[in-house]
């Protein structure tokens with residue numbers, strides 16, 4: 001199986017000058033759609049929100065969101081989640097539980113700027129109506145989110161997830177979930193030494209999520225794919241990410 005890697009390389013800037021400003025003072029907004037096959041799709045908008053506007057949101061969220069770093073359970077082991085988090089949702093929805101953790105649901109009314117971002121997301125994605133939001137804050141390059149899919153039952157089989165990023169650029173990876181058939185085929189007739197994980201070559205895509213960008217995962221992207229934001233030694237500053245979701 002061939003390894004397919006797409007990489008959207010984008011400059012990372014130390015300071016807060018707008019790296020994408022066109023010479024005429026305008027900005028370049030492009031929407032790129034990636035067909036992942038079998039009904040999974042990713043859409044990326046590098047300049048979803050304005051540069052200054054996005055720094056204003058960053059400052060607000062960094063200061064006013066009641067961030068916590070909860071204990072979670074992964075593969076039966078308890079550990080502190082390697083990033084700060086908060087959860088906002090409409091009233092009356094079923095509780096969200098992930099990795100054995102049930103976050104307290106805050107009201108949108110407590111954070112008016114979140115409603116403005118939600119409105120902008122709804123405008124950009126006709127037909128969408130998100131009712132919950134998971135916020136993550138990565139305080140530096142050793143904060144991360146490991147490989148996972150947002151495949152909790154409350155989101156249904158084909159959730160649309162809209163992800164808005166502020167602050168430090170970080171790499172976002174997507175890799176196809178290995179299927180049982182594929183695993184069986186791969187190791188058929190191979191001596192055990194050759195069945196090591198090193199021989200698994202999976203399809204993987206990489207996106208650099210810019211300040212003010214929007215990334216949308218839809219279709220079967222949670223059923224068939226995993227995503228992560230890996231540790232990065234060079235990412236020194238804080239990144240805030242918002243993922244808007246619809247609880248059914």
Ligand SMILES: O=C(O)CCC(=O)C(=O)O
Pocket residue numbers: 134136145150163172209227229241243
């Ligand atoms: O920070 C990101 O870009 C992704 C966060 C994420 O995958 C999640 O909260 O489920």
Ligand SMILES: [Fe+2]
Pocket residue numbers: 148149150227
């Ligand atoms: Fe996720």
